[in-house]
Amino acid sequence: MPEQGFKAGLEDVVANTSEICFIDGHEGRLVYRGYNVADLAETTSFEEVVYLLWNGDLPNQAQLAQLKDEIKKSAPLAKPVHEFLRSLPHDTHPMDALRTAVSLAGIYDPDGNAMTPEANHRKAVRLVAQVPTIVAAFDRLRHGKSPVDPDPSLSLAENFLYMLHGEKPKELHAKVFNTALILHADHELNASTFSARVTAGTLSDMYSAITSAIGTLKGPLHGGANEQVMYMLQKIGSVENAKPWVEAALARKEKIMGFGHRVYRTEDPRAIILRRLSKDVGEDAHDLKWYNMLNEVREVIMGSKKLYPNVDLYSGSVYFQMGIPTDIFTPVFAISRVSGWTAHVLEQYQNNRLIRPRAEYTGATHRDFVPLEKR
Numbered sequence: 001m002p003e004q005g006f007k008a009g010l011e012d013v014v015a016n017t018s019e020i021c022f023i024d025g026h027e028g029r030l031v032y033r034g035y036n037v038a039d040l041a042e043t044t045s046f047e048e049v050v051y052l053l054w055n056g057d058l059p060n061q062a063q064l065a066q067l068k069d070e071i072k073k074s075a076p077l078a079k080p081v082h083e084f085l086r087s088l089p090h091d092t093h094p095m096d097a098l099r100t101a102v103s104l105a106g107i108y109d110p111d112g113n114a115m116t117p118e119a120n121h122r123k124a125v126r127l128v129a130q131v132p133t134i135v136a137a138f139d140r141l142r143h144g145k146s147p148v149d150p151d152p153s154l155s156l157a158e159n160f161l162y163m164l165h166g167e168k169p170k171e172l173h174a175k176v177f178n179t180a181l182i183l184h185a186d187h188e189l190n191a192s193t194f195s196a197r198v199t200a201g202t203l204s205d206m207y208s209a210i211t212s213a214i215g216t217l218k219g220p221l222h223g224g225a226n227e228q229v230m231y232m233l234q235k236i237g238s239v240e241n242a243k244p245w246v247e248a249a250l251a252r253k254e255k256i257m258g259f260g261h262r263v264y265r266t267e268d269p270r271a272i273i274l275r276r277l278s279k280d281v282g283e284d285a286h287d288l289k290w291y292n293m294l295n296e297v298r299e300v301i302m303g304s305k306k307l308y309p310n311v312d313l314y315s316g317s318v319y320f321q322m323g324i325p326t327d328i329f330t331p332v333f334a335i336s337r338v339s340g341w342t343a344h345v346l347e348q349y350q351n352n353r354l355i356r357p358r359a360e361y362t363g364a365t366h367r368d369f370v371p372l373e374k375r
């Protein structure tokens with residue numbers, strides 16, 4: 001029998017080693033490959049961070065140019081993936097559309113099920129390049145609009161907003177979105193990354209691992225919380241109503257989305273940056289209602305429950321004010337996190353061992369068998 005006792009939710013259980021991401025939950029520090037995310041967030045491009053996560057070092061100019069070129073060339077979708085998105089009912093949740101489209105894209109990937117490091121690198125590039133195209137294309141199709149082809153002159157952040165809205169984003173939005181992508185790129189063994197690694201650990205292919213991860217990110221206790229925060233703000237309606245609304249929800253023992261974390265015992269460092277971005281886009285739009293409401297909710301929750309905001313609290317208000325529909329907030333999270341998922345899958349393949357924990361059995365052990373005719 002296993003030596004270790006059972007830990008509900010695997011809390012604080014160390015399940016693998018990794019060189020990709022470090023979290024100091026007490027100090028509120030998040031590090032990608034040795035770099036504090038706060039130092040990267042507003043000074044680098046998302047593509048640089050993708051390179052860092054995959055390769056362990058920041059790229060030089062030639063390496064960055066090559067990765068950007070690979071991403072640009074890989075951004076268009078295979079025709080059957082387009083046709084599939086076109087065939088979906090318009091009320092399909094965009095996260096379901098993304099999950100199934102990524103799975104389908106795997107079938108048309110020219111590298112198929114090849115598992116060489118080179119083939120896996122190319123698949124990682126295609127995934128990072130195509131997830132934004134899928135999310136934007138489905139959003140337009142369900143609103144009766146034609147998808148917009150990716151523009152090779154734009155960065156990944158700019159391109160997503162361009163493909164979504166059909167026009168180039170204003171400078172502030174492109175910059176803020178780039179920062180949001182960097183902030184969401186990786187987070188150690190969060191649930192979706194764990195799920196990707198479990199799938200990769202069976203030596204299944206990268207698309208299967210990323211499909212598992214997307215399904216895991218969808219839930220409201222994980223990436224799905226950003227969408228739920230926006231619905232909560234819409235229900236609250238005004239800054240004045242925030243306190244009574246939250247107090248009533250807490251009295252009903254409801255969880256308030258965007259608060260609490262398995263690892264952080266202080267404020268999530270990403271939330272601190274996103275709060276400022278929420279203010280920036282709010283000021284730019286001459287509308288600080290969402291920002292002010294979130295701050296009021298934060299004060300009530302921190303005062304009464306001593307719970308801190310997580311990454312999902314402020315991101316939605318940022319996206320909303322950039323014209324991103326609420327039900328694609330979680331797919332937008334995936335646009336970024338696919339970089340971390342693929343980095344972890346590549347790391348898993350490099351030093352693989354099947355991931356297979358044990359369960360503490362709590363059922364009956366010695367029951368007398370009764371044949372069917374006598375039950």
Ligand SMILES: CC(=O)SCCNC(=O)CCNC(=O)[C@H](O)C(C)(C)COP(=O)(O)OP(=O)(O)OC[C@H]1O[C@@H](n2cnc3c(N)ncnc32)[C@H](O)[C@@H]1OP(=O)(O)O
Nearest residue numbers: 220221222223225254255256257258259260261262310312
């Ligand atoms: C990208 C991300 O995944 S970030 C997380 C996004 N998820 C959310 O924002 C959903 C809301 N938050 C939560 O549900 C949790 O805090 C989680 C899932 C993030 C972490 O869960 P866990 O580590 O398992 O903590 P757990 O749910 O056991 O909470 C511990 C205690 O704090 C309370 N608590 C935790 N989060 C919240 C919350 N958001 N609102 C109200 N109470 C909360 C729990 O009710 C529990 O109280 P109890 O001990 O009196 O029963």
Ligand SMILES: O=C([O-])CC(=O)C(=O)O
Nearest residue numbers: 186187189190191262311
């Ligand atoms: O680490 C976690 O458990 C959840 C999280 O914040 C993330 O995935 O970004």
